[in-house]
């Protein structure tokens with residue numbers, strides 16, 4: 273790091289520690305965290321991919337408005353994401369109760385589902401978006417296995433009632449797409465959006481330095 277570059281001010285519109293950790297994994301540390309409290313209820317017959325895109329955009333817009341209200345004048349990049357788990361068109365909840373997580377796991381057992389992560393980056397020159405789709409196939413889960421998993425509490429607050437980065441990693445027979453996207457932030461697409469908006473990602477720095 274030379275400290276001489278014009279670094280845009282980067283705001284991560286998220287309260288998710290996983291999204292922050294994923295960004296840090298690729299050498300990006302946001303200047304500010306601004307969790308955006310969006311209503312995550314799907315619209316009537318809203319397809320899962322549209323929901324993920326819409327919520328990512330809504331979170332980014334809420335954060336940008338707050339910055340405006342707070343009188344922020346620096347050129348700012350606002351990054352937000354939303355992860356949705358679906359079986360076909362059926363959108364699974366972000367599990368908040370053991371019963372919800374139990375229902376999700378029973379549905380995911382022995383079949384494939386899709387994880388959609390919407391990404392939105394608001395820049396001074398406009399809004400850029402990406403939608404990343406990943407197919408995940410779970411093994412068949414026996415009842416005692418589900419019961420043990422429920423006791424772990426790892427499902428709490430997770431879309432689809434599981435976290436691939438934890439114990440549920442052992443349920444995954446295969447995955448086609450982006451692992452980081454399932455965890456909550458697709459790293460390739462994030463780096464590419466930020467780079468396109470003039471935010472230097474670490475690999476770029478290494479080459480330029």
Ligand SMILES: Cc1cn([C@H]2C[C@H](O)[C@@H](COP(=O)(O)OP(=O)(O)OP(=O)(O)O)O2)c(=O)[nH]c1=O
Nearest residue numbers: 286287288354355430431434435436454455456
């Ligand atoms: C499927 C899956 C989801 N998740 C998480 C990612 C997201 O944090 C969460 C889905 O909820 P989101 O609404 O996408 O995000 P959030 O409310 O946790 O955070 P934010 O403040 O950014 O809105 O589920 C995992 O951590 N691992 C997984 O394997």
